[in-house]
Amino acid sequence: MAFRGTDVLSKLQGRLIEPRDGGASWPSELWTPQEVHRYLHEQQVRVLRETGCLISIAWLGLTVPGTTVVDLPEDCLQVVRIGWQRTTDLKHFEIPPADLFEADMARSGWITESQSFPIAYSIGEADDVPNQRGDLNRLRLIGSCTDPGIIEVWYVALPAPLADQGNPVLDAIAAADILTVPDVAMPAVLWGTLEQQTAKVARGADQPRASYAREMRTIAIESIQIILRGWEA
Amino acid sequence: MPYATPISLADLRERLADRWEGVPFWDVDDANDALNETLLWWNLMTGVWRRRETIPLAKLAMDYALSSSLTYPLRVELNGRPLTPGTIFSLDYTRPGWRGWQTDTGGDVPRRVETWAPVSLMEIVVVPKPIVDADLGTLVIDGVCDTPQLALDTDLLELDEGWLVPLLNFSLHLAAYKLGGPRWRTTIPFRTDFFAAAAEQNIALQRSQLFRTYAGLDLGKLQRPRGGQGQDAPGAPAGSGEGSDAAAQPADQEQG
Numbered sequence: 001m002a003f004r005g006t007d008v009l010s011k012l013q014g015r016l017i018e019p020r021d022g023g024a025s026w027p028s029e030l031w032t033p034q035e036v037h038r039y040l041h042e043q044q045v046r047v048l049r050e051t052g053c054l055i056s057i058a059w060l061g062l063t064v065p066g067t068t069v070v071d072l073p074e075d076c077l078q079v080v081r082i083g084w085q086r087t088t089d090l091k092h093f094e095i096p097p098a099d100l101f102e103a104d105m106a107r108s109g110w111i112t113e114s115q116s117f118p119i120a121y122s123i124g125e126a127d128d129v130p131n132q133r134g135d136l137n138r139l140r141l142i143g144s145c146t147d148p149g150i151i152e153v154w155y156v157a158l159p160a161p162l163a164d165q166g167n168p169v170l171d172a173i174a175a176a177d178i179l180t181v182p183d184v185a186m187p188a189v190l191w192g193t194l195e196q197q198t199a200k201v202a203r204g205a206d207q208p209r210a211s212y213a214r215e216m217r218t219i220a221i222e223s224i225q226i227i228l229r230g231w232e233a
Numbered sequence: 234m235p236y237a238t239p240i241s242l243a244d245l246r247e248r249l250a251d252r253w254e255g256v257p258f259w260d261v262d263d264a265n266d267a268l269n270e271t272l273l274w275w276n277l278m279t280g281v282w283r284r285r286e287t288i289p290l291a292k293l294a295m296d297y298a299l300s301s302s303l304t305y306p307l308r309v310e311l312n313g314r315p316l317t318p319g320t321i322f323s324l325d326y327t328r329p330g331w332r333g334w335q336t337d338t339g340g341d342v343p344r345r346v347e348t349w350a351p352v353s354l355m356e357i358v359v360v361p362k363p364i365v366d367a368d369l370g371t372l373v374i375d376g377v378c379d380t381p382q383l384a385l386d387t388d389l390l391e392l393d394e395g396w397l398v399p400l401l402n403f404s405l406h407l408a409a410y411k412l413g414g415p416r417w418r419t420t421i422p423f424r425t426d427f428f429a430a431a432a433e434q435n436i437a438l439q440r441s442q443l444f445r446t447y448a449g450l451d452l453g454k455l456q457r458p459r460g461g462q463g464q465d466a467p468g469a470p471a472g473s474g475e476g477s478d479a480a481a482q483p484a485d486q487e488q489g
Contacts, residue, residue, distance in 0.1 A: 002301075011266050015411050020262060055353040057296060081321075083332050092333025094325060152332070154352070182304050182354050183379050184277040187270060194410075209413055215447070219428075222443050223277050227305055228351055229320055 003186050005040060005162040005177035012036065012193055030204035031197055037162060043192035044159045044181055049078050051224045052156055053185055060151040063141075066114075070139045072123070075157045082121050082139070083152040092152075093117045095141075100125050103142045110143050119143040188220035238394060242268070243386035245401070252405045259408065267408035269382050271400050271427075272390070276380040278431035278438060280307060284378035290346070290369050295332070295362045299355045303376040306357055309349040312370035316359065319350040324360065334361035336368050396430060403427035425449045 009023025018026050023033055023040075048054060058073045063084075072079070082095045098120035103110050110119065118141035125140050139151070159180035181189055195213035198206040246264045253259055276282055286303050290311065299306060309316045324331045334342045338361065345368055348360045363369055381390055392400070402423035409417040428448035432438040438448070445451040 010262075011270070014263050014266050017411050053354045055356060057352075057356075085333060090333055090335075092330050094329065094332070183382075184273060184304050184354070184377075187273055187277065190270070206413065209410065212410075219444065219447055220274075220277065222441055223438070224354070226437050226441055226444070227277075227280075227354065229322070 002181070002183060003179045005037075005179060008040060008179065008186065008190060008193075009036065011190060012040075012197070015194060016197065028204070030202060031200065036193070036197065039193045039196040040189065041159070041162055043189045043196065044162075044179060045077065046192060047181055047185055047188045047221065047224075048156050048159060050221055051185070051188075052078075052080055052228070053182065053224050054156065054180065055080055055154050056157045058153050058155070060139075060153060063145075063149055063151060065146050065148060066144050068141050068144060070141065070151055072137050072139050072153065073155065073157070074137070076137065076153070076155045077158040078156040079123060079139075079153060080156060081154040083154075084117050084141075084145075084149050085152060086117065086147050086149045088147060095119075095121050097121060097123075098142060100140075100142070107143075114144040114146050116147045117143075117145050117149065185220070185224055188217050188224065191216040191220060239389040239391050240397075241386060242383035242388045242390070245383070245390070246386075248397070249401050249404050249408075252401065253408070263408050263411070264404075265383065267404040270407055271404045272382070273380045274403070274427070275396070275400060275431065276304075276377060278428075279434040280305070280377035281434065282378050282381060283307070283375060286374045286376065288372045288374065290359070290363055290372055292366075292369065293335070293362050293364065295358050295360065296352065297357050297359065297372065299357070299374065299376060301355070302379050303355070303374065304379060305354045306349075306351060306374045306376040308375045309357065309359070310373040310375075311346055311359075316349045317347055319348045319360075321350055321352065321358075324348070324350055328360075331360050335364045336361050337364045399423070399427045399430040 006022030010020040013020045013023065013026070016028075016030075018028060023036055025033060026036065056073070056075075060070050060072075063070065079097075082097070083092055084095050085092045095118055098106070099122050103120060103122075107113075107119065120142040122140045122142055123138070124136045139153075141151075162177045162179070179186065179189065191213045195210050195217060198204065198213060199210035242265065245268050246261070249264050249268065250259075284303060286300055288297050288299075308318070328334075336342075336344050336346065342361055346359050346361065346363055349357050350360070351357055357374070359372070381388075383390060402420070403426075406417075406420040406423040406427075409420045425448060428438075428444065429450060432444065432448050432450060438444045439450060442451070
């Protein structure tokens with residue numbers, strides 16, 4: 001079960017002594033509906049990115065020998081892991097991240113040499129000019145490979161926006177306002193939003209409660225991370 | 234779960250109301266929100282509400298998505314045989330190339346499905362990939378289900394009577410956040426108690442230094458012998474030795 005955005009907004013209103021109406025109005029005028037809505041979306045993105053609590057796996061299709069630049073999935077927020085599978089014998093290789101500077105230092109002839117599989121990958125350096133920021137949605141394979149293969153990407157997907165941020169009230173009522181995070185991750189989103197609200201540089205700034213909300217968010221994030229790494233003795 | 238008795242939302246709210254003065258600050262929605270959020274925290278930290286799910290193992294498939302009602306897995310069986318739990322980190326660093334492993338790969342690769350690991354809260358991998366019919370079967374996954382959320386006064390929750398006090402006190406603490414100031418700060422120790430109760434249920438929490446700090450469990454400074462002479466046991470009269478140093482108090486006392 002996932003939570004509705006309007007329910008979470010009502011909970012936030014309750015915590016901040018505002019009338020509960022699904023985030024449609026904030027009579028204190030310390031916040032606007034649009035900004036709280038954006039805070040909530042930003043916190044979802046933050047929680048997903050920090051914890052990797054939801055991972056998507058995509059295969060980027062066949063790469064012919066010599067391929068060095070591949071487009072990442074459009075909803076890719078953060079790459080978690082890249083693998084490359086040789087199509088001839090289905091052998092799988094994990095590809096580590098590196099930037100072009102590291103590649104130069106590690107293997108000076110990497111541009112001209114070729115090997116059977118890529119030695120590393122880099123994101124944001126897909127252009128031909130090394131160390132210039134390239135397209136962040138493109139993956140550059142470091143090392144030209146001679147064998148055909150397919151690239152596997154594990155990534156954190158961007159959550160669906162809760163509603164049109166220009167008119168959150170109508171869009172929220174129109175549905176499509178389900179949080180992407182699983183229910184156990186909701187406290188992290190809730191307290192992150194509270195932190196953002198109480199830390200707003202404005203009349204409503206409340207440092208003790210902002211610090212406290214930050215602590216609660218940190219504990220929730222840590223608890224999720226414990227789940228994901230905690231099985232082994 | 235000893236002494237578990239179903240308790241309704243109305244009963245929980247009544248017991249929560251015992252802990253505050255019924256001034257107009259508090260209403261039914263505040264109480265329900267605080268109680269339901271407490272249940273979310275409790276399930277996140279202890280995984281106490283569990284459910285079993287079965288998924289057929291498919292040929293050449295390594296990744297399995299859990300249903301939306303199973304938030305995260307705790308153990309996995311295949312045809313009555315428990316699989317060894319692992320992590321992606323341990324697989325990467327101890328078994329390079331594991332993503333390509335199949336039961337017929339040979340060499341050091343196991344000849345049957347041996348290991349499972351969580352990819353995320355709602356997805357697992359099994360290693361190696363089954364390749365022949367004899368490897369197939371049914372995965373039985375015992376996992377944590379969605380946290381019960383109480384909406385109607387008559388909704389029932391099965392809860393260990395021993396957890397009730399830390400849970401209700403934590404609900405009080407969450408609800409008091411709206412007040413801020415000294416009345417809210419008075420309830421902060423209830424958070425410490427709640428985290429300590431969660432750590433009793435889930436040993437994995439106790440391995441986290443951050444969590445131990447917030448749960449008031451980081452007592453290392455009090456328990457370590459320090460300097461030989463004048464060593465006090467924790468709780469010894471103040472000033473009788475180094476162990477009574479104020480700096481050695483539990484770290485949580487200044488939280489919040």
